[in-house]
Amino acid sequence: MVTQAAAVVDDFSLQLTLVLFITVVVVTLFTVLLTAPQHDEISEFYLGNRDMSPLRNGLAMCGDYLSAATLLGSTGLVALTGYDGLLQLGGTVVAWMMVLLLIAEPLRNSGKFTLGDTLALRLPRGQRSVRLALALCTLVVCLLYLVAQLVGSVALLTQFIGDPSRTARAMCVVVIGTIVVVYAAIGGMPGATTIQVVKAVMLVAGVGITAVMVMQHFSWNIDRLLSSAADNSNLGDEFLGPGLRYGGTTANKLDFFSLQLAIVLGLAALPHIMMRLLAPRTTQVLRGSVVWAVGLVGFVCLMAGVLGLGATAIVGREQIAEVDPRGDAAILLLAHQLGGAVLEALLSSLAFITLLGVAGGLTLAAASSLAHDLWSEVIRKGKAKQTEELAVARLAAVVIGVLGMMLALLSWGTSTATLAFLAFAIAASAILPTIVYSFFWRGFTGRGALLSLYGGLLCSVLLVVFSPIISSHPTSVYPDADFAWFPLQNPGIVSIPAGFLLGWLGSLAGGREEPAAAATGTSAFDEFQVRALVGTDQG
Template sequence: MVTLGAAVVDRLSLQLTLLLFLSVVVVTLFTALLTAPQRDEISEFYLGNRTMSPLRNGLAMCGDYLSAATLLGSTGLVALTGYDGLLYLCGTAVAWMMVLLLVAEPLRNSGKFTLGDTLALRLSRMQRPVRIALAICTLTITTLYLVAQLVGSVALLTQFTGEPSANTRLLCVVVIGTIVIVYAAIGGMPGATFIQIVKAVMLISGVTVTAVMVLNRFDWNVGSLLGTAADNSGLGSRFLEPGLRYGGSTTNKLDFFSLQLAIVLGLAALPHVMMRLLAPKSSTVLRTSVVWATGLVSLVCLAAGILGLGATAIVGRDTIAETDRKGDAAVLLLAHDLGGAVLTALLSCLAFVTLLAVAAGLTLAAATSLAHDLYGAVIRKGRAKETEELAVARLAAVVIGVLGMLLALVSWGTNTATLAFLAFAIAASAILPTLVYTLFWRRFTAQGALLSLCGGLATSVLLVVFSPVVSSTPASFYPSVDFAWFPLQNPGIVSIPAGFLLGWLGSILSSPEVPQSYEDFEVRTLVGAE
């Protein structure tokens, strides 16, 4: 194969990857069908087995959060930018601390199936408009993130075959999307949980073993690893100093801060992560589960940092950049050098499984919002039977999956990181302010929730539209035109304060909620209902 893929993997790696991937898919699909809800109960479809141990819950949470971007993108960022890439990984790990300390337990105690149930319990007025606004935000976030995963599956395919043809792209997206629909529509939360646990175990094992192999290559001398990475970066000591990617101008520094702000604050408001927080049956299990998730995510981030440095030290920064300017090929090039075709196939299969698992969780979260918040609460006004709502949820999973496939095909060539970061920014700007005010501010009202949700969403999207992401630079969607008056690529530094400000403004300008409603709600958040 005289292609880009030939520089990354050989034909044996491709064959092994295909064999491993098909094996994992067959096993997980079969298990998803076996563990699928056997009764027409929406609680089982939405939340799955609520009696799982903290470790299994923690693995599922870890699987929900970690995407292929952690394995490929973050590793490549470290390989190309050194210190700045490591700093980016720190934000990924720190995000879980906010989930643990701020929202996990109050949300589980007051929630049922979605955040909409928490808002309905807290607010005495305008519950239907609030649920509609929340559903729109949820669908926007999950669709953006889902499209990023499906486009990423094609991007990963290019590491094997080079630039794929239109038919190859279509086949890849349809196959991955169909598998995701089966996981979500038939397996529900039990099926999604199983694939998340399998993915988390594979990811943790894969990156840890590979990181050990890198450290062993340098006799467990971290100083030697760092020194060799700096030497082979072609940049010398600058590779281990801040500013290589996010330094220099004030705009670059603000852009990095904005990105980290969206990641750290957005995690707690991602719809599929919030669904996972509602699943444990008791607060004690939830706390321990989040601690497990925090530790496991931190371990993966540490290993990813070692892999990135190892790729630069062993393969060389120039080779990585020539193969893939974004650095996504770094971990595959490193695996080929360390373990040949077998290790390359294992990590490649792991990346595909990671894409599948995250996409399944996103599809399920979107389907839940459509079925429970829009259909059950708004259209049927709470009178829908469980069998009826369950049928709508399964149908919604199919619709969301097909929509994601169509958008992924239309969006081919789009920077997947941009889609994912926009999803984080919307979550942090629209859903997080609403969640925090709902849980902790007595004066919060339905008007404040509507302004926070709609304003945070609109601000995030508008700032990205008028940013260098869309126009004015060679890497923009429309490089030949310039209407980018907002200088940053990541809107979080402006849109997140705007979301909180709008929620505050809407609340103080409207009549207070019934005082007794917050007092009852506060007791519920502290005590819960086991």
């Protein structure tokens, strides 16, 4: 566990940050109450007002994805590792291209409220068992990512007060978690959309203005920025070349490839991202929304790279590492150098708002899957009333929020990046094979879906348990134990192919499960493919 001995932010910045944070929270909570679903209709709670423009929905998608890990972690990674940090940022943009080209339109055309509805349409036989497996995977992915956000809030708190006491950690997690539960349980998708749009606008503006200040500092000369970063890194040209973080041993290189594979493929299967893809009313709005999201996420990642290099060039790599070995303090130290306490407070409050936005989206996605897939379709066998399902969804949001808070307090000291990237790996290993096979393989069966979901989940978790994340390393959860036979920190390079392989083997072993539709005589897959490729504009 890595902690800080002293705070990064001075008293004035702390007070200003607190004022800004409370102001934004009060305004957004009031807005959530105003925009919350006014009727007991699950469609409004799950999908909200479907009259959003492509820009607004694109901003919401951007807000759903970009977390404090991008603002703090990615910037710090660039500041400490240079080229390798920039390379990792590039994977995010490629991941959104995967969503645009492969997943977005077929999912929106064939889905209703959750991915479970798509799978039920594609695999009508045994759909309840598939929904159950999908709900479990969704819960695990969302909880891991939610815990990462809540643990990140405590890590951010250390920038203000130094190493927090147990009471301070608990208060921070409970306050942030409670706000998140209110966002999800009361606001539903309309409230979550409002929060995400506000957050995305603030994030794009914040990183853009700070990046402009960095470039102005170097007279808009990129060569000066790069040379100054290399000089102040005390590593020279090595800082601008590959291998500083992921070079050297074969295990390091494989770890980087495994991580990038999880990021690129996992994004397309994150439950809160898929839920957002179902919200547009027409495919034209969806295309425009994803294009906006790609552009906005790409812009923020580009600015994060500029800020990371600027932090090294202006503050110095050794000073950043001395304050926080993980580099999370890099952007705050840079802000203090460029704009003093005011800019530092603005970016600090922005980081907290970013945490809230992502955590709210995750809680809503998990609650929707539990209420719709597990309760309504599996337990109640499709006979639940809308008011009943809506009540279950809100109760599930509270339960997930409380569970996330408890796990976050137990997980203190675990890297937020590790938790987040494990969620990506599970999504890519369990959920993505099921999506791809459902859309593009006629021979895919319910047994194949179950093996993909359960097998990908189990494989990912087991590999992490027996990896250096848990034991055999000074930064492990149990540093004194040694049972890590899997050498990589991210399981994606093994678990993702395993998920696809299990889906293929299960489908072959399960025999033919493609009944013909009684009315038309065409196969269920043919009808599904027409729906997925052509679709209907949903009202």
